[in-house]
Structures are given as C-alpha cells and as structure tokens.
Amino acid sequence: MKEDKILLAHGSGGxxxxxxxxxxxxxxxxxxxxxxxxxxxxxTDIAEGLAFSTxxxxxxxxxxxxxxxxxxxxxxxxxxxxxxxxxxxxxxLSLIIEEGFPISDLKKIISSIHExxxxxxxxxxTGDTKVVENGAADRIFINTSGIGWIRPGVNLxxxxxxxxxxxxxxxxxxxxxxxxxxxxEGFKFQEIIKSDCAPxxxxxxxILQRCPNIHCMRDPTRGGLATTLNEIANKSDVGIxxxxxxxxxxxxxxxxxxxxxxxxxxxxxxxxxxAFCPPEExxxxxxxxxxxxxxxxxxxxxxxxxxxxxxxxxxxxxxGNRILDMLTGMQFxxxx
Amino acid sequence: xxxxxxxRDKNIAERLIYEISKISIPKxxxxxxxxxxxxxxxxxxxxxxxxxxIKLISGPGCPVCxxxxxxxxxxxxxxxxKDVILATFxxxxxxxxxxxxxQKEKAExxxxxxxxxxxxxxxxxxxxxKKIVIFFAIGFETTSPTIASTIIRAKRxxxxxxxxxxxxxxxxxxxxxxxxSKDIMIDxxxxxxxxxxxxxxxxxxxxxxxxLLPAVITGxxxxxxxxxIWMLVKMIREERPAIEIQYKRxxxxxxxxxxxxxIKEVFKEDDATWRGLGLIPDSGYCFxxxxxxxxxxxxxxxxxxxxxNNQCVCGKVLxxxxxPLECSLFRKVCHPENPIGPxxxxxxxxxxxxxxYY
Numbered sequence: 001m002k003e004d005k006i007l008l009a010h011g012s013g014g015x016x017x018x019x020x021x022x023x024x025x026x027x028x029x030x031x032x033x034x035x036x037x038x039x040x041x042x043x044t045d046i047a048e049g050l051a052f053s054t055x056x057x058x059x060x061x062x063x064x065x066x067x068x069x070x071x072x073x074x075x076x077x078x079x080x081x082x083x084x085x086x087x088x089x090x091x092x093l094s095l096i097i098e099e100g101f102p103i104s105d106l107k108k109i110i111s112s113i114h115e116x117x118x119x120x121x122x123x124x125x126t127g128d129t130k131v132v133e134n135g136a137a138d139r140i141f142i143n144t145s146g147i148g149w150i151r152p153g154v155n156l157x158x159x160x161x162x163x164x165x166x167x168x169x170x171x172x173x174x175x176x177x178x179x180x181x182x183x184x185e186g187f188k189f190q191e192i193i194k195s196d197c198a199p200x201x202x203x204x205x206x207i208l209q210r211c212p213n214i215h216c217m218r219d220p221t222r223g224g225l226a227t228t229l230n231e232i233a234n235k236s237d238v239g240i241x242x243x244x245x246x247x248x249x250x251x252x253x254x255x256x257x258x259x260x261x262x263x264x265x266x267x268x269x270x271x272x273x274x275a276f277c278p279p280e281e282x283x284x285x286x287x288x289x290x291x292x293x294x295x296x297x298x299x300x301x302x303x304x305x306x307x308x309x310x311x312x313x314x315x316x317x318x319x320g321n322r323i324l325d326m327l328t329g330m331q332f333x334x335x336x
Numbered sequence: 337x338x339x340x341x342x343x344r345d346k347n348i349a350e351r352l353i354y355e356i357s358k359i360s361i362p363k364x365x366x367x368x369x370x371x372x373x374x375x376x377x378x379x380x381x382x383x384x385x386x387x388x389x390i391k392l393i394s395g396p397g398c399p400v401c402x403x404x405x406x407x408x409x410x411x412x413x414x415x416x417x418k419d420v421i422l423a424t425f426x427x428x429x430x431x432x433x434x435x436x437x438x439q440k441e442k443a444e445x446x447x448x449x450x451x452x453x454x455x456x457x458x459x460x461x462x463x464x465x466k467k468i469v470i471f472f473a474i475g476f477e478t479t480s481p482t483i484a485s486t487i488i489r490a491k492r493x494x495x496x497x498x499x500x501x502x503x504x505x506x507x508x509x510x511x512x513x514x515x516x517s518k519d520i521m522i523d524x525x526x527x528x529x530x531x532x533x534x535x536x537x538x539x540x541x542x543x544x545x546x547x548l549l550p551a552v553i554t555g556x557x558x559x560x561x562x563x564x565i566w567m568l569v570k571m572i573r574e575e576r577p578a579i580e581i582q583y584k585r586x587x588x589x590x591x592x593x594x595x596x597x598x599i600k601e602v603f604k605e606d607d608a609t610w611r612g613l614g615l616i617p618d619s620g621y622c623f624x625x626x627x628x629x630x631x632x633x634x635x636x637x638x639x640x641x642x643x644x645n646n647q648c649v650c651g652k653v654l655x656x657x658x659x660p661l662e663c664s665l666f667r668k669v670c671h672p673e674n675p676i677g678p679x680x681x682x683x684x685x686x687x688x689x690x691x692x693y694y
Contacts, residue, residue, distance in 0.1 A: 258340060318349035318558045320381015322693045335399055335425050336478035336530055
C-alpha cells in the first residue's frame, strides 16, 4: 500500500476500501470461508449447541507489555467461548479506525491478530472496517464475535455451582491490569510487568477431558476474581469461602498494588480461569491443570458452602475474616 | 517480599493478639485516625480478632471525606468555565457537592481529568497554554510536599496558566479539636503512618502532654497495626501516656525536614473547614505572598450557595460518634453507586469500607 496513514476514504466502500481489504487484510486471513468476501460467512455444517460470543476492545494503550489490542481481541472472545464449554472456531473482526492512524501500527495489530488466531486455532471469517474523523475514536476500536460448538456432555454455567464444590484458580492475579496501568501512566518499575493475555481453550480442553462434569468456569476479567466469585455466588445462590494465603500473586504485582493501594482481588486478568469442580474430582483436575503451561501455578483456593448465600468470605493472611464484595465503581490509586 | 511478607506473618499475628488479650484493662476505645488504617483493619479482619473490650473507632483521616461542600461547589463552578481544565485525584469525582458532582459535570462535557500526581497538572498546563488548568489540591501532610514542589517548579518554569484550588488539611489540629470536643471519649490514638513520615512525632506531643492520652504512630501492614495496638494498650495499662513510633522503618522523630521545608516555602498555616468537624484553627494552609498567583480562589467565578444534605450524618461518622451501621441511609439509600456523603465515596471512607468489608 502506498499510503502510510488510514484515510477516511479507506472506510467509504470504494476503491481504497477494496484495496485495503484485498492487499492488506486478505493476505493475513486466507481461508475458503472468507475469500468469497460475501456479506456474511456461510458455515454450512451446523450442529447443536453452538456458542456465540461478542466483545469490544477499547484498551488504552493499544500496545502494552505482553500484548496489544489485537491479541486481546482474539483471546478475549476465544476465552469467553471456552468458558461455556465451546470449542472456539470462527471469529468476525470489526475495526473502527480513527483518521490519521498510522498504517505501520495497523500492520502490527493485524499481524498480532493473525498470530493470535493461529495460536488459538480459530479463523477470522468475516469482517468490517469503518474509519471515523480525527477525534471521533481513540485511535482504534475492535470488536470480535465468535462461534464455537459446545462439547457434548458438558454443561458449564454460573447457575450450576453446588455446596461442596472446590474452586480452582489457574494462576497469578492482576498481571494484566497492572501491565496496562503501568504502560498507560508511564510507571517505570525495576521489572517490566507483562499482561497474562493468553488463549485458554487448550487448558479448558484438558480440564474437560479429565472431568466433563465441571460445573462452571469463568475467566476473571474486568472486576477481577472478587467480582466473578460474587456473580457465581449470586447466580447459584451459594456461599463461597476462599483463603488469601492460597492466592498466587507475583511479587512485582504485589509491589505495585502496595504502592498504589490497589486490591489484587479486583484487578483484571486476561489469561486465567477459575473452575468450580465436584470435590472428588478437584485433585485430578488440579494435576491436569498444572501440566499445562498456562496452569502451572494452579491451586485450589476455596470451596462453595451452603451458608452465607450470595456472599464471598475471605480468610485473611492473619486468620481473620472479611467479606469480599463485588467491585463498585473503579479502583483509583490511593491519594496518601 | 521485603517489608511486606514479614509484616503479614500469621504466627506473629497470633502471638501479638495473645499478648494484647493478656493485658488487663477495662473497656477502651481506640481511634484509628487515618483512612488507610481503617481499610487495613477491615482488609485483614483485625476487628474480629481483637478481644471484645477493645473497640476500634474510625476517625477523620480521609482527605476526600473531609472536603466540605463549599470547596466541591467551587471546583464544580470552575470546571463549568469553557477555558478551564480541572485536574483532580480520582476519588473526588463522585463526591456529591450541594447539587452536582465532578463526575456529573464531566458527563455534561466539562474538561475534568483524573491525575495521579500534581506534576501531571503541570504537564497538562504546558500542553494547553491557552487553557486555565486548575488542580483540586486535597490531601494531608503526605501529599502537601509534592503539591508544594509542583508549585515551586511551576514558578521556576514561568507557567502562567496553572492554578491550585487549595483544600489541604493538617492532621494534628484536627486531633486536638476531636479531643476537645468531648463528643466521644477516646482512650488512645493510632496515628497516621504516612503523614508522620513527613511531620515526625513532635507535632503530636500535645496529645500526651496536655491531654494525657497515649498515641502510637503505626504502619499499615497487619503486624504493624497489631503491634501498634499492643503498644497503645500497654501504655493505657501502665497509665503512661506518651507518643511512640511503631512504624520505625519509615518514620523518624524529626520527620522529613526537606519535605517540611517545601511546604513552608509555599504555604503558611491557616484556618480550614472540615466536613463534619467545622472550622478548625490552623488546620489548613494558605498561599504565601510570593506564590499567591497560583491560588485558584483569586479567580472570579459565581458559585452556588452551599448546602449540606440534612440526612447525611458523615460528620458524626468522621468524629467516631457513630459507626456507618447506625446511619439510617447506610446501604438502604447510600451505597458506592449512589453515595449521599463523601464517606461512602472514598475507598478509605469509613462508610465505603464498612460497605465493602462488613
């Protein structure tokens, strides 16, 4: 392409739009479903239990340690499909690009989307591009929607959790949000904290093969572990008890949290999952989790109980108890 | 992790709790002045680990909570001017003023920006030379040195479009006012750790010398809080009022002389109004003559008459007279998504902390 910036004309549907799609996007996403470039993608082998998810990505900054908006856009939707027991297969990709956005940055993002899709074993089969005037969007916004077939015999849902279930967490909390915050605010620490952005479908696959009877899985993204646990406690009308000393948190993340007064239980994660598992299966699932690179820090963090319905109780490091509520508002760094 | 893990050791915590329980004293009330202590106490579940005869009361050490409506209304009025960029700490966004809040004003299109450091306000001013940039300067002695340093730097760099709406407060006069008010009988104080890194222990001597009450400057890890309580309880038992430093790794008797110097270069002590406590002599600052041009209160602007919400009893909560649980609005009407008073807004406000952890 001879232009080095996106122009409004790239989104007009005319000649420049076609050039952008043919010469810039198509080389990345070659597959028979996309290539006809019809208005919609026709997937002719439809089976029962098709999961469909969508998400939009507006992260700032768009490039951060451990990832970028493109990688997030793929793995975010892949993970949402995985959490309901589906095998993620096809994604749509919609871009809203601000006029003046450098082509070089767009290339990095599209390359990243391509690599991420390969890694997650999904195909981008349909897409859309809009260009808006300078100031009407913050550089680039992305939406991905995804579909996947739900594995037979698997029924994962927030309403399925039972008293007695054990709660497993696949790894350390807070990496993603701290990486974003550090990059956005220009905090420079001794150790660069990277986002944990990763596709969880392989890990989920292993877990479900070992135990198809998992009751629920979730990836604790915005609002953190605390918010996700509260959602489940409310949906299944159960109580949850977790132990603070079991929760893995990187030293560097702990340090940033202490400095800024952030609570790691409320920080977003993009490559972690929690699983609610029948108690007799918990150790087996944990073993399988730890065999996967994304679950090697896996740990049982707590259990589901009959009492204190709708509440999440945390046993603190020093043996006290406190209520772990949902995130309200936003977490701001402490003032003093 | 250095200075973190060691101070969260469960075995030492159990030992400290045992030692506290062993000391024979009647029922006592201890006030933790600082909001971060309130958060720590709840976060680690310390309240229910202490023996029943020790009651912990939250004090007014939350800078967001004690900012009066009159200052918030002024900030709102300034933000409505088309040439103004208002910079503020995040927590101030949701605090309700008399009829609006900075968050609502931002939704109306006012240029209000959340910043983490006063230096960012200076960057905004440099990047927007045609705008009037105003930093809503709240906080205690912890943040005053950085605010003062920013002003000194702005003067040095000749920045003409940067102003500060000063609503800073000083802790020691507020403690004095609390003790004198006799609204609540406190037997001892857990003093703010970070304020004390700046001012040291000398400014608190009046607590033991004049009022014969003990106080301990305490850190924020659970073992800090427990050790601080243990030191306080021992002094009460021995009837030996004094000011002691538990937070020795961060606080020196003389504080931080350089930081104090910065504050004194820009500001002199002045009376200030605290929400819930009223006007307290010398509990705030005003600009010295050489720095008066940075004072946002010089900007002529029409401000609506301030009025307080009659049903809100944040004032009583801030003084420790009641707990949030005794407020009729708590949880029913007043909650973090719909705060009636500032104690519910700030992450270190007593009401927000009770809501989140209790």
